[in-house]
Amino acid sequence: MTVAAAAGGALVAAGQTVAGALGVPGWGGEASVEEAYARLAASAMLPVSTDTRSADTTAPMDASAIGGEQLGTRAASLPDLDRTAKVDVANLTKAARMGAEAARVERAVSSAMSHGAPRAVLYGGEAYVMPTAGRFTSGFGARWGVQHKGIDLAAPIGTPIFALTDGVVEKSGPASGFGMWVVLKHPDGTSTVYGHINRSFVTEGQEVRAGDEIAEVGNRGQSTGPHLHLEVWEPDGTKVDPLPWLSARGLDVTDATGSRDA
The missing domain is CATH 2.70.70.10 (Glucose Permease (Domain IIA))
Structure with a gap:
């Protein structure tokens, strides 16, 4: 019974300590019920992790995180920038060549008509x-x-x-x-x-x-x-x-x- 009483007292003391830390009214001596619940709410929003190792910044992103599936889909659908750049350069080169040829034809025709030729x-x-x-x-x-x-x-x-x-x-x-x-x-x-x-x-x-x-x-x-x-x-x-x-x-x-x- 003595042991049980001691354990019970220890449990009560521990409970008062935890309650005081968390702000439960009547146990920790906090000023008001509202403040206590506010602290509890704030504590509940904090992430909980039992892994005390330092973060590995080189590790790949976990697709199981919130929104991970969207990130994976977007990454897979990104265009090949190198291939796109090559296509754009080819198109620009072709357009420039066509423009230069059109300008050459225009100059030749204009020069031929400069003295009054009808066509x-x-x-x-x-x-x-x-x-x-x-x-x-x-x-x-x-x-x-x-x-x-x-x-x-x-x-x-x-x-x-x-x-x-x-x-x-x-x-x-x-x-x-x-x-x-x-x-x-x-x-x-x-x-x-x-x-x-x-x-x-x-x-x-x-x-x-x-x-x-x-x-x-x-x-x-x-x-x-x-x-x-x-x-x-x-x-x-x-x-x-x-x-x-x-x-x-x-x-x-x-x-x-x-x-x-x-």
């Missing part, structure tokens, strides 16, 4: 222009019992004539049947002929660029009215129909209205 296109990397602002009146082939080796574009005397594409002046001046002409030799060996001109503005051996004004429409030689007679000669001298030759390069002289159009 300009780019073919095989080279500029080609409508040779004059005239109306198509006669095609390639038999005409009046003879072979017409070119096409005719009617226009008033003095209408500018432009170099179809880059070349060197091979002939400039009087010519049988044409009255006066200009012949240009181009880098691919093809020649273009501009006949019945009123005046020539170039000399033999001169280099010209596509769209340069080389002459003006006239009515000289065997002509029934002011027009440009245009011929195309292959490198071996064969005279070919200028219509499909021009059409293949994006120029339709049968619709030559004279309007400026890139």
Whole structure:
């Protein structure tokens, strides 16, 4: 009984100590019930751990923690930044290359039209222009019992004539049947002929660029009215129909209205 009484007293004392620490009213001598319960509530919010070892900052995050499953899902769905960066660089490079090419084409076409050519296109990397602002009146082939080796574009005397594409002046001046002409030799060996001109503005051996004004429409030689007679000669001298030759390069002289159009 003595032992039991002693144990009971010890238990009561221990209970008073714990109650005092936790703020239970009537045991710890705290001022009020409200303050005691407030302390209990605060104590209940504190994390409880029996592991006294220092935290391992290199350990992986425990997915069983609150919100861990969401973190795991997000981590798995993150994009491959290195792969994305490579794709972006490739797309930007392609866009820059396309932009540079578009700018080059624009410069070439604008330069070819800078002297007043009614139309300009780019073919095989080279500029080609409508040779004059005239109306198509006669095609390639038999005409009046003879072979017409070119096409005719009617226009008033003095209408500018432009170099179809880059070349060197091979002939400039009087010519049988044409009255006066200009012949240009181009880098691919093809020649273009501009006949019945009123005046020539170039000399033999001169280099010209596509769209340069080389002459003006006239009515000289065997002509029934002011027009440009245009011929195309292959490198071996064969005279070919200028219509499909021009059409293949994006120029339709049968619709030559004279309007400026890139």
